[in-house]
Structures are given as structure tokens and as C-alpha cells.
Amino acid sequence: MKRYAKQDFPVGNTRRHLEPGPIVLVSSAWKGETNIMTMGWHMMLGFSPALFGCYIWDANHSYELLRRSKECVINVPEVHLLDRVIGIGNSRGGDLDKFAEFGLTAEPAEKVSAPLIRECYANFECRLHDAKLIRTYGIFVWEVVKAHVAKSPRKPRTVHYRGEAEFMVAGEAVKRPKLFKPANL
Amino acid sequence: MKRYAKQDFPVGNTRRHLEPGPIVLVSSAWKGETNIMTMGWHMMLGFSPALFGCYIWDANHSYELLRRSKECVINVPEVHLLDRVIGIGNSRGGDLDKFAEFGLTAEPAEKVSAPLIRECYANFECRLHDAKLIRTYGIFVWEVVKAHVAKSPRKPRTVHYRGEAEFMVAGEAVKRPKLFKPANL
Numbered sequence: 569m570k571r572y573a574k575q576d577f578p579v580g581n582t583r584r585h586l587e588p589g590p591i592v593l594v595s596s597a598w599k600g601e602t603n604i605m606t607m608g609w610h611m612m613l614g615f616s617p618a619l620f621g622c623y624i625w626d627a628n629h630s631y632e633l634l635r636r637s638k639e640c641v642i643n644v645p646e647v648h649l650l651d652r653v654i655g656i657g658n659s660r661g662g663d664l665d666k667f668a669e670f671g672l673t674a675e676p677a678e679k680v681s682a683p684l685i686r687e688c689y690a691n692f693e694c695r696l697h698d699a700k701l702i703r704t705y706g707i708f709v710w711e712v713v714k715a716h717v718a719k720s721p722r723k724p725r726t727v728h729y730r731g732e733a734e735f736m737v738a739g740e741a742v743k744r745p746k747l748f749k750p751a752n753l
Numbered sequence: 754m755k756r757y758a759k760q761d762f763p764v765g766n767t768r769r770h771l772e773p774g775p776i777v778l779v780s781s782a783w784k785g786e787t788n789i790m791t792m793g794w795h796m797m798l799g800f801s802p803a804l805f806g807c808y809i810w811d812a813n814h815s816y817e818l819l820r821r822s823k824e825c826v827i828n829v830p831e832v833h834l835l836d837r838v839i840g841i842g843n844s845r846g847g848d849l850d851k852f853a854e855f856g857l858t859a860e861p862a863e864k865v866s867a868p869l870i871r872e873c874y875a876n877f878e879c880r881l882h883d884a885k886l887i888r889t890y891g892i893f894v895w896e897v898v899k900a901h902v903a904k905s906p907r908k909p910r911t912v913h914y915r916g917e918a919e920f921m922v923a924g925e926a927v928k929r930p931k932l933f934k935p936a937n938l
Contacts, residue, residue, distance in 0.1 A: 581916065587793050588913035588921050589774010608772050611796040613808050613890070623798050647927070654932040701886070705798070723921070728773035730926075731766065733933045736773050736908070739924025742832070747839040748918045
């Protein structure tokens with residue numbers, strides 16, 4: 569299993585890893601129970617504070633853990649974890665310890681009770697910023713309060729879901745600094 | 754300029770093209786004015802109806818056009834359009850005709866007044882489904898009412914923004930049908 573050396577990452581730059589739209593693993597903890605869910609319906613909502621919104625169906629076991637604990641960690645896996653990511657998405661929490669079942673390591677976070685997943689490329693510790701859209705829209709609005717990102721690679725091979733069991737893997741990077749106004753970078 | 758032959762695409766499968774998180778061009782029309790904006794903060798919110806949410810800052814010229822017309826088209830560009838996509842994101846609507854300025858072709862949509870952008874790989878015609886989150890959260894909730902997608906390539910080379918003028922280009926595809934429960938595909 570690939571091991572990453574991680575470092576603190578500025579939360580104001582969270583968009584670098586979440587705006588491209590990767591599949592993420594959401595870890596949660598509540599009253600001694602932990603869970604992990606696979607999630608692809610999310611978007612950035614602000615830079616400062618670093619806000620991030622996601623849609624979670626209330627039938628997911630994690631829904632109540634997230635709603636009650638008001639905390640989570642958004643973990644970004646690379647493609648070598650794909651089979652585990654799918655396995656987590658196709659299993660149900662509650663009776664199953666997904667960390668043990670899928671050979672993942674729970675590490676303590678700094679600012680939240682939900683655990684980091686060590687094997688993921690990046691971990692974003694989040695506190696619930698706004699609960700008002702949960703019941704009606706299924707939208708959780710999180711503030712990223714602490715971020716940990718692997719020192720290398722700089723350009724992770726994230727996975728992006730297309731439905732029907734097909735994923736797109738992050739490809740090459742292109743930069744165009746001269747085409748941007750400085751204020752828009 | 755690359756030309757696509759497009760066909761109708763089932764709106765219930767919109768997630769195939771939007772869930773992976775590409776940068777999109779949002780076209781709008783209101784009282785004879787059209788505009789295009791570049792947008793990366795969006796997520797799927799439902800399959801049936803096909804719901805799609807996006808965050809739009811109220812300082813964008815498109816904000817009022819979208820809010821008043823209650824319609825838009827979400828256009829998905831491939832990487833060969835990248836310089837235009839950036840140019841649109843770094844210019845301001847109002848005085849500028851972005852179709853003319855950036856050499857793009859406005860085509861009539863079927864169900865909305867906002868134009869399709871011919872040079873894009875896919876076009877999703879949308880009607881505003883819910884206006885209640887616009888003022889407070891900047892979130893527009895759209896229903897996709899008609900979709901047009903190029904017949905080829907099957908796997909478009911979309912662009913995904915990382916900030917600081919850097920984009921990730923969609924890479925290889927991987928499929929894992931045997932790992933999914935049928936109901937979860």
C-alpha cells in the first residue's frame with residue numbers, strides 16, 4: 569500500500585483538491601461509532617471561510633452521524649484505492665466496521681472527532697457551517713478547518729465518477745498563467 | 754475548430770457528464786441580451802428530476818440574467834477550447850458580446866431561450882427548479898430538461914480547475930462493473 573508523507577495545507581486553497589470534482593470518502597464519528605461513505609455530489613461554496621457543500625441522501629447510514637456530530641473529514645483517494653472506494657460505496661454502515669473491512673487506517677484528526685483516513689492523498693477536517701439545508705435539500709454546508717495533503721505527487725491521480733461503474737482518472741495538467749487577470753487566479 | 758455531431762441524450766443520465774466536475778460554460782439570455790460565464794462550482798442534486806446545483810457570485814453579470822430568465826444552458830467544453838474558456842472567465846459581460854469576441858456560435862435551444870454553444874461537447878438545457886437559495890446562499894437549483902451530447906468521443910477530454918491557472922485534463926477511463934451492486938450503478 570502506498571504511503572504518503574503529509575503536511576499542513578492552507579485551508580483557503582482547498583479548492584485545488586476539491587473543485588476538480590473527485591470522488592471522496594467522508595469519514596464520521598458519533599458516540600463511539602465511526603463510518604465511511606463514498607461521495608461524488610459536492611462543490612466549493614467559498615474561499616474564506618473555506619466552505620464546501622455536499623448532497624447526502626438521508627438513507628445513507630452516515631447521514632445521522634454527520635447531522636448529529638456536525639463534523640466530518642473529507643478524504644481524497646487516488647486511483648490505487650479504487651476497488652476499496654467502490655466497496656465502501658456498495659456496503660452499508662452500522663454493523664460493518666469499514667476501516668477493518670477495507671484495510672484502512674483511522675488516524676486522529678486535530679480539530680474534529682471524525683478520523684482521517686491515512687491511505688488517502690488528502691484529508692480535510694470539516695465542521696458543519698450551516699445545518700438549515702439538510703432536512704429540505706440534503707445539502708450539508710461545511711467549513712474546512714484543517715487540511716493535510718501529501719507532499720507528493722503534486723498532481724494526484726484522483727477518480728471522477730461517470731455512473732454505470734465507469735470512472736475517469738485525472739490526467740495531464742495544463743497551466744495558462746498569462747491568460748488570467750491576477751485577481752482571478 | 755472541432756465540429757461535433759450531437760444527439761439527444763437522456764436527461765436522467767446527466768450525471769455522466771457533470772458529476773466528474775468539469776469546468777462548464779453557462780449561457781443565458783434575458784430581454785435580447787445573451788451572456789456566457791465560466792463556472793466550476795456545481796454538483797448533481799438528483800436523478801429524476803435531473804437536478805443540478807451551482808454557486809454563482811452575485812457580482813457576476815450573468816447572475817441577474819439567470820435569476821430573471823430562470824433558464825440557462827450548461828455547456829461542457831473540451832480542452833481544445835481552454836483558452837476561450839479562460840478568456841470568458843476573465844472578461845465581463847454587459848458591454849461585450851462573448852459569442853462574437855470568442856468565436857463561438859449561439860444555436861437555439863429547444864426548451865429554453867438561452868442559447869446552446871455549438872462548439873461545446875455537450876449542452877444541458879435547464880430551467881430554474883428552486884429559487885429559494887439564490888439570495889442567501891448563491892445556489893441556483895436547476896432541472897435539466899433537455900440534453901444534447903456529441904456522438905463521439907465517448908470519453909471527452911474535459912478540463913477541471915485547480916486554481917492558480919492550472920487545469921487537470923480528463924484522463925483514462927476505468928470500469929469496475931463487477932464490484933457494484935446492480936441497484937448502485
